[in-house]
Amino acid sequence: MTAIDRQREQAAAGLEQLVHLARAQAWRGGDGPALPPTQAGVLRLLSGAEPEQRAQRLVQRLGVSAASLSDTLKSMEARGWIRRRPDPADGRASLVRLDRQGRAVAARLAGAGRGMAGLVQGLHNADVAALLRVTQLLVAQAQEQGWATGLRTCLGCRYFRPFASGDAQRPHVCEYIGQPFGDLELRVECAEQQPADPEDFAANLERFRRPVPP
Incomplete structure (x- = not known):
């Protein structure tokens, strides 16, 4: 292994440590547990510029399996965080958007100073x-x-x-x-x-x- 290979390993290890730490902090509400990463990702994506997206697009952007996302959406729907409706352009697809409670959770947990945002503020x-x-x-x-x-x-x-x-x-x-x-x-x-x-x-x-x- 060359010196530059070792330095690349160090860079990768540092990034992975930060991802782990930020994931543990970014979506923690009060004294409650951190949200599962896929739920956190859905909240982040649907609270952005595209408030309604196809489930398949969420699969692509989050890099998870369709089965994993389906389980996540069922859990979030049961909590009143999301709403799904058939896609008028494709009867086989569904459109997902945050419900009022989901928007409130996303706003509360994605504020400045949380997760990576808190680290970047010091740069x-x-x-x-x-x-x-x-x-x-x-x-x-x-x-x-x-x-x-x-x-x-x-x-x-x-x-x-x-x-x-x-x-x-x-x-x-x-x-x-x-x-x-x-x-x-x-x-x-x-x-x-x-x-x-x-x-x-x-x-x-x-x-x-x-x-x-x-």
Whole structure:
């Protein structure tokens, strides 16, 4: 094993430790137990920009099996947290949204200072920008390895043009809004994201991951 391999192992171990710690804290209400990860994920996704989603889309974005999600949704429905209805566009599918109680739980448990949010608050802007850049690359790796699909990052978007502005401070361009922006403005979850074609994504990924920008 080379020195860089050992350092990669250290980086992976650090991330896994943080994920474990954040998961234990992020969805804990008062003195009660932490929610199961899939329930927490459903609350997070349905309290975001898409308040109603197909169950199959939740499967893809959470990287869980259809059977596991089905059990999760049954439990959440029994608690009055979600509501399901048939999808008018596909009678075989169902649409899921948070009910009033579910929205209240999501708002209470996802406040600033919980989980990863509490850790990131202590970082300087330059470190947050670096973290956002690395997160884009890690999500891309996760999608390439089949962990999940449908994640709505800048790097995976058809409108994203890395290092295309010529401005060192705001090097990227979002063609959706026609504006340059920097790493600090990168989004991991963007409501306007449209998936890039595979060829464009591969080209953007190669350009974005260069240690020295072109």
